[in-house]
Amino acid sequence: MIYFLLLFVLVIVFLFKGSFFSRGLPKGKLLPPGSMGWPYFGETLKLYSQNPNSFFSTRQQRYGDIFKTHILGCPCVMLSRPEAAKMVLVTLAHLFKPTYPPSKENMIGQNALFFHQGPYHSHLKRMVQSSFLPSALKDSIPRIDNLVVDMLPTFLNKTINTLCEMKKYAFDVAIISAFGTSMEVEIEEIKQLYRVLEKGYNSMPFNVPGTPFHKAMNARKLLNVKLRKLIEKERNSKKPAGTGGLLEVLLGSEKERDNQLSDSQIADNIIGVIFAAHDTTASVLTWVLKYLHDNNDVLEAVTREQDGVRCRISEANRNLTWDDTRLMPLTSRVFQETLRTASILSFTFREAVEDVEFEGHFIPKGWKVLPLFRSIHHSAALFPHPSKFDPSRFEVAPRADSYMPFGKGVHSCPGSELAKLETLILLHHLTTTYRWKVIGGDRGTQYGPFPVPKGGLPIVLSPI
Incomplete structure (x- = not known):
């Protein structure tokens, strides 16, 4: 009936x-x-x-x-x-x-940065951007580097789903950006709740028990409770300045009488940053491995560049630094071309x-x-042979307004440098130490909602 x-x-x-x-x-x-x-x-x-x-x-x-x-x-x-x-x-x-x-x-x-205009948006944008400036990202490099060094050996001798593993990596980087060196029990609980939440992001909004959307909304309520507890703990902590990530920056607004943020505003913006830094970055990382696998000449050139970086690091007997990542022009162009070719974000909402x-x-x-x-990035008038993966096209800056992987204007994504950084660090260790083979050949692309290689790009990793 x-x-x-x-x-x-x-x-x-x-x-x-x-x-x-x-x-x-x-x-x-x-x-x-x-x-x-x-x-x-x-x-x-x-x-x-x-x-x-x-x-x-x-x-x-x-x-x-x-x-x-x-x-x-x-x-x-x-x-x-x-x-x-x-x-x-x-x-x-x-x-x-x-x-x-x-x-x-x-x-x-609804308090998240990207839903607003005017003074509130401008104030928030300045605060969020300060968390992604080179001075802030430099301090994140050792932790991101350790994530990669610990992660890659676990992929050996088995077939892995690249997209799933890159989601874990991107999520851990997002958590570092949001909470800094916080390693509280609450962080693990927040991770678990967020994983339920993300499953509902692109589901039809049927708030009926049993649906992904309903489960996501319940997880969101619990997340708010957990984040408020963590906010209060961070507010009363005696940790050194500069170790609390975006949460510390947002709490700093309490020193400004006219620009104080409520706990709800802080919580919404923490969730917003994790959302922006997670799925899309994981999809980009998956496509990077796909394109390098399919274009051996580019892979060999990137490997030579990264071998040179590794030699400098070994000679100085140190770990990877921010300055090292600035000496990776070809790898950076691979990142740019992946963003154009894959066009993970087909559009933005206004x-x-x-x-x-x-x-x-x-x-x-x-x-x-x-x-x-996506239509702009795949225009033959703007990018000749748009379906071809060709990092060399970025040896010359693209035409103004023709390349917008992170949006444009005052609402452009503030985390573009973080996404690039985690890509460069991953490729540094991956190309100098390992090789990977795609299992099952080219299966095409799946859409739901971001375009990714079918099956999440199953690969087998082996040491060089």
């Missing part, structure tokens, strides 16, 4: 969906062309179950560089030209606030804060606006 009732409701919504999305449209105003897909689901399943290149290109061919759709419960406008993306992210940024679907906002926390006229189209207040980084 419930099944047929649900089916009836969906049919009714489907019959009236055209009037639903155009309700209140001012006379003479036209929405961008496009399809809103199925009721409620929109085109979410299509986007997250197929090659995003195909999803975007077919709609561009049919509707042009600006088109509407409906994903994750939200009406959206997608933009596939760099000039349009710059207008939304930089020039007219005050008209398009950063946002995510409500389900993600609730899971991450929301119109008022009715906007944009290049002859009407965008209603509250609609999401999505600059399509």
Whole structure:
């Protein structure tokens, strides 16, 4: 009975969906062309179950560089030209606030940095950025280096799922960034709860017992309790300054009478940073290993560069330092080209804060606006032979506004240097000490939601 009732409701919504999305449209105003897909689901399943290149290109061919759709419960406008993306992210940024679907906002926390504009955002951005400056990252290198040195030998003599292992690595680095040298019992509990939370990030927002979303929301409530306890413990601790990561920085706001952050604001931003530093970075690291495996000439060149770094380190009888990572230009270009080719983040979410006229189209207040980084990065006009993995293309700086793997403008990702750093450290040890072989050949790509090699890129690691 419930099944047929649900089916009836969906049919009714489907019959009236055209009037639903155009309700209140001012006379003479036209929405961008496009399809809103199925009721409620929109085109979410299509986007997250197929090659995003195909999803975007077919709609561009049919509707042009600006088109509407409906994903994750939200009406959206997608933009596939760099000039349009710059207008939304930089020039007219005050008209398009950063946002995510409500389900993600609730899971991450509505006080998180990337959901805001204005003075609160500016204050938070300065604080978060201070945690990712070279002076702060330098202190993280020994701990990240130890993570890699301890991790890689455990991969020997067995087939590993690269994506799963890179998630563990990226998560541990995110925890270091968030909590510094804190090794409290609470950190392990926070890790366990966060793993439940992340499983609900890209699920349909059905808050029904047993669903990933419901479990994630319960985990989020418990996370808030655990983080508040940890915040209070950190507030009363006597640890040396500079050892508490982002948490210490956010607590420092208590010294500023007009800019103090509440415990909820601190907790939401800790979760936000872990979210931003985890899945996407793990996907990038997986693709780096895939591209190097498939391009032996590039792998050999990177190995020569890293062997040179290792020789300098051995001669000085020391460990890897920040200065060493600045002497890896080719490896850095491999990182850049991986970000372009894989385009882990196909787009970013913005929301119109008022009715906007944009290049002859009407965008209603509250609609999401999505600059399509993937379409820009795979434009043959901007990057010749875009499907080819070619780090040498970054020997010359790319055209302005054509390369945006970390976004653009005041809301660009502050953790770009951290992602690069953990990639360089991993590749330093991996290329100078080991070789890896992909098992099962090229199985293609899976999407859910980030594009990753199918099966998580199973590999076997062996010492050189």
